[in-house]
Amino acid sequence: MKASKLAYKPVGLALGAGAGLLAGALFKEVWKLAGHQDDAPNATDEERHWREILVAAAIQGAIFALVKAAVQRSGAVAVRRVSGTWPA
Numbered sequence: 001m002k003a004s005k006l007a008y009k010p011v012g013l014a015l016g017a018g019a020g021l022l023a024g025a026l027f028k029e030v031w032k033l034a035g036h037q038d039d040a041p042n043a044t045d046e047e048r049h050w051r052e053i054l055v056a057a058a059i060q061g062a063i064f065a066l067v068k069a070a071v072q073r074s075g076a077v078a079v080r081r082v083s084g085t086w087p088a
Contacts, residue, residue: 003083005087005088007079007083007087008075008076008079008087011075011078011079012072012075012087015071015072015074015075016068016071016072018071019064019067019068019070019071019072020064020068022067022071023060023063023064023066023067023068026063026067027040027059027060027063027064028040030059030063031056031059034059040056040060041053041056043057076088
């Protein structure tokens with residue numbers, strides 16, 4: 001295994017955790033801006049309709065995937081700048 005790949009493992013884990021926190025905060029703000037209630041619905045929330053729950057889940061998933069990809073790509077670029085090799 002390449003040294004850059006080994007070095008990227010802990011960095012990737014930390015970036016992933018940070019990306020999850022960032023994505024969660026971003027989703028809450030997007031949900032508020034969309035004119036919905038302050039809290040996004042849970043799948044088991046009896047008072048919420050299927051459509052609202054599924055739309056919230058789709059938006060949350062898209063935001064999470066976008067943030068995760070951007071953060072991981074930035075981390076890989078940073079590792080390449082430091083080590084000179086791509087961490088894949």
